[in-house]
Each structure stands twice: as C-alpha cells, then as structure tokens.
C-alpha cells in the first residue's frame with residue numbers, strides 16, 4: 001500500500017507538489033492526470049523513492065520511503081520512465097533484463113532472465129538501442145516485469161507508440177493488474193485512462209484537485225476545466241446532449257443510448 005501524508009516537495013524555493021494526501025490500495029489501477037508541469041512525474045518519483053518529500057511522508061506498506069533501502073524499493077516497485085532511454089543502460093537485451101534482477105538479489109536471476117526473453121520474444125544478444133522506440137519501451141517494461149514487483153508505476157507508458165504497440169503494452173499491464181499487481185499510470189491519453197484506470201487523481205499546480213472513480217471524474221467538467229484536461233470525446237458528447245440521452249462514455253454505450261432514445265421517440 002502507498003500512502004501520501006501531507007507530502008510537499010520543493011525544488012529550490014518552488015513547490016512542485018503541495019500537501020498531497022491519498023492512499024493507493026493493493027491491486028488498484030490508478031491514473032494520474034493533469035496539464036504539463038502539474039506534478040505527475042514528481043508524484044510518481046515520490047512513490048518509488050527516487051525523490052524524498054521536503055515535508056510530510058510517503059509510506060510503502062507503512063514504512064517511510066526515507067527508511068527503505070534501494071534494493072527493497074527495487075523489489076517492491078517497478079518504475080517505467082517517461083523516456084525509456086533513461087532506463088536502458090546495457091549493451092544487450094539479456095544484460096538489460098539481468099541487471100534489474102541483480103539489483104534485487106534474486107537467486108533465480110539467470111533462469112528468470114531467460115524466461116522473460118522467451119515470454120517477450122526477444123533475441124537476448126541484440127543491442128537495445130538498435131531497436132525501435134516501441135521495442136525499447138517493451139524492453140524497459142520487460143526488465144521491470146522480470147522483477148515481479150508488487151507495484152508498477154508507469155510515467156506516460158504509451159508516448160511515442162503506434163496504436164498496435166500501445167494496445168499490446170496496455171494489454172500486458174492490464175493482465176498484470178488482473179493478477180494482483182498495483183498499477184499507477186501517468187497518462188495524457190484520456191481514452192486510455194477511461195478504458196483502463198478504475199480510479200483517477202487530477203493534479204493542478206502540484207495540488208490534488210480531485211480523486212475519484214474514473215467515470216465520475218470525467219463528468220466533473222468544472223474541475224477538469226480548471227486542470228486543463230479535456231474528457232474523452234464520447235463523454236463530452238454525452239455531457240453536451242445532457243438529459244436527452246442516457247449517459248455514455250464508450251462508443252458501444254453511445255450506440256446503445258442512441259438506440260434507446262430512438263425507441264422512446266426522442267428527437268435526434
């Protein structure tokens with residue numbers, strides 16, 4: 001479990017995040033949204049202990065991150081950087097995956113490395129930097145998954161991916177979540193947030209404006225406007241049509257809502 005207690009982090013004199021209070025329970029899938037500079041990356045780095053609060057506490061399973069050793073943090077939390085090239089540092093994919101495992105001190109590291117290479121279909125002898133952007137993202141994700149962390153923190157995991165790569169990435173993340181991994185995802189793509197995150201935190205200028213079930217967050221137009229976030233298109237259409245249609249957030253729901261309205265003879 002991740003707990004933020006009155007967490008503030010300042011860079012120099014300026015607060016990047018201010019007085020944050022929230023809890024993420026085991027097994028949740030939480031999105032963190034907000035405009036550029038709202039503090040999303042700062043929140044994700046506070047969760048994995050890369051940043052320590054200036055005041056307040058971040059607790060993992062009840063222990064402040066300031067009291068946890070790096071090896072413990074590495075075993076508990078997998079962190080996918082906004083840019084995978086910040087993550088990759090080894091000359092071959094095999095070494096890349098083995099590296100993360102070595103940090104955690106697992107005894108089955110060699111066997112686990114080979115299993116992950118097979119699972120992802122990687123040629124372990126390849127140089128990660130000869131791979132495409134999407135592939136490099138997959139390599140970075142594979143090296144995290146290899147460790148089987150309790151929590152996965154993903155900072156804009158689908159940026160730079162094409163649609164197919166994006167869906168493959170999200171399918172994998174979703175199946176890990178279904179198997180019990182807690183997921184916290186920073187994301188600018190509201191359609192993905194709607195499809196995958198059950199709960200959403202909205203940040204603006206380092207403060208938490210709203211924390212709630214994703215669909216109800218997207219229907220809070222005032223807060224989203226203040227946070228400079230546009231809800232997904234179907235939600236916006238549904239909100240605009242108001243009472244004339246039953247609420248819809250997906251294409252399928254909108255289709256059903258239109259059919260239902262037609263049957264009732266509501267003018268289009």
Ligand SMILES: Nc1ncnc2c1ncn2[C@@H]1O[C@H](COP(=O)(O)OP(=O)(O)OP(=O)(O)O)[C@@H](O)[C@H]1O
Nearest residue numbers: 011012015016034035036037038039040041042043
């Ligand atoms: N290393 C740093 N030194 C000084 N200020 C920083 C540093 N990193 C971030 N900031 C500032 O902290 C605030 C929050 O930044 P953060 O990177 O957390 O935002 P973000 O929501 O992830 O933005 P983006 O959507 O652009 O990734 C911003 O005002 C940013 O300029």
Ligand SMILES: [Mg+2]
Nearest residue numbers: 040041042082
């Ligand atoms: Mg960021």
